[in-house]
Amino acid sequence: MSKRELGKIFVTGSDGFIGSHLVETLIENGFEVTALCQYNSFGKYGWLDDFTHKKCPHNLKLILGDIRDPFFLKKMIKDHDTVFHLAALIAIPYSYVAPQSYFETNVLGTLNVMEACLDSSRVSRFIHTSTSEVYGTAQFVPITEKHPLQGQSPYSASKIGADMAVESYFRSMSLPAVILRPFNTYGxxxxxxxxxxxxxxxxxxxxxxxxxxxxxxxxDFNYVIDTVKAFIALAESSNDDILGQSFNTGTGQExxxxxxxxxxxxxxxxxxxxxxxxxxxxxxxxxxxRLLSDPTKLFQATGWKAKFxxxxxxxxxxxxxxxxxxxxxxxxxxxx
Missing domain, CATH: 3.90.25.10 (UDP-galactose 4-epimerase, domain 1)
Incomplete structure (x- = not known):
């Protein structure tokens, strides 16, 4: 399968679990990456903090900010070609306690990132991170992308809202978006x-x-490096038929x-x-x-499958x- 050029890459949620692995994999493969980490008064970059204590690779730029600030995002994203959007509030237990913060970050934050992508004349691929939690308890297994979405927690409801926002921006505003729906990533x-x-x-x-x-x-537990490779596979796909679609990533085992x-x-x-x-x-x-993925659609589109x-x-x-x-x-x- 032919690959599209990723150009200059922008990654939100770079300081987190999956985001930091994605950033490291991208820079190891020679891509030019801007890594957005959650602003904090300590000047920390989360799991990428080691790069501030040693020589930072020439192809990595670390920045602090907040996806809830649309003006900041438009300024930061404008010179990039590919955007990976991983920033989100993800702790399900806390979503019962402070649900509004989840909708503000996961839905409105995603809206801000998409608006910044549209404002840029360069962004040609936007990869949005969903979650298997949007499916709720399985009504049928394995779970395909056609499974109904069920908001069984404020967290999952906020991610459903974000997914629908991405789909709407593809349909109504031609945002070149793809949704990746990882099952339970670990590592x-x-x-x-x-x-x-x-x-x-x-x-x-x-x-x-x-x-x-x-x-x-x-x-359905998926090792983090496999999840990262799924992100990159969708970004590199030259097939524009994947735009506007959702793809499961998992092992197909529970x-x-x-x-x-x-x-x-x-x-x-x-x-x-x-x-x-x-x-x-x-x-x-x-x-x-119960969560059990059917990753067939992603395999057919990109050749990706879990290795670990x-x-x-x-x-x-x-x-x-x-x-x-x-x-x-x-x-x-x-x-x-």
């Missing part, structure tokens, strides 16, 4: 709120009991939370018991019971966590 740098790193962390910290929520839910716990315990050779905590569960009608098995990805994450004692110490508060 180095992920928040301790997520189930795989919290299980590994609790075991590595010597806990005899693991605190978890609902054990029966199933997820596993329950209880079974993922058993797998990690076996890999670390530890016998650990589980303590189920009610506060770790979602409200009953909000729980997404679950065991390979977990081994990579375990190795990284064992070598990042600072990460473990910083995040122990999540399971104390």
């Amino acid at each position: 180095p740098r992920q928040s301790m709120r997520a189930v795989i790193p919290t299980i590994i962390s609790q075991i590595l910290s010597g806990n005899s009991e693991i605190k978890l929520g609902n054990l029966t839910t199933t997820r 596993i329950s939370i209880e079974d993922i716990f058993k797998l990690i315990s076996k890999m670390l050779d530890k016998k650990i018991s589980i303590v189920t905590e009610e506060e770790r569960k979602r409200p009953e009608k909000s729980e997404v019971e 098995s679950l065991e390979e990805g977990i081994l990579q994450l375990i190795h990284w966590m064992k070598n990042r004692s600072d990460y473990l110490q910083e995040n122990t508060r999540y399971f104390v």
Whole structure:
């Protein structure tokens, strides 16, 4: 398949889990990247902060800002050709507490990024990040892109709103947009709120009991490097027929939370018991019971498919966590 030139690239959410891996992969492959990180008074660049402590690559520009500021975005994006939009509020539990902030960031923030892309005469591809959470509990499996969208949490509702905004801008304003819908991405740098790193962390910290929520839910876990390659595959596709469409990225395999716990315990050779905590569960009608992707559409459009098995990805994450004692110490508060 032929590839389109990405030109100068702008990435929102660069300081986050997936965003930082995407930025690193892009600069390692020689692309010129502007990485937008969430403004803070400490001048920190999240997971890209290491680049401020050593010589920054010549093809990387780090900036601080906020996608809720439309004037800032128009000034920053105007000289770019490809935009990856990953910035979002993603913690589902906090969306029950402060839902307005999710709609302001995820919907209005996305609107601001799209307006900046339209204002530019150069942007020829806009990749928007969705989530498998927009599907809610599976009505049929595997889940294709034709599955109904269900807002089962304020977070998922805000992402549905953002997805629909992107679709509308493609249809009504010819924004050259594509929507990537990752299923449960995991890997180095992920928040301790997520189930795989919290299980590994609790075991590595010597806990005899693991605190978890609902054990029966199933997820389709995708290693972060595979997710990053899906982003790039859509950006590089020269087929304009993908514009305005949504694409799932996942492995096409599901596993329950209880079974993922058993797998990690076996890999670390530890016998650990589980303590189920009610506060770790979602409200009953909000729980997404089952997620299993059908990534066929993405494969047919770009040739992308997941390379990492679950065991390979977990081994990579375990190795990284064992070598990042600072990460473990910083995040122990999540399971104390």
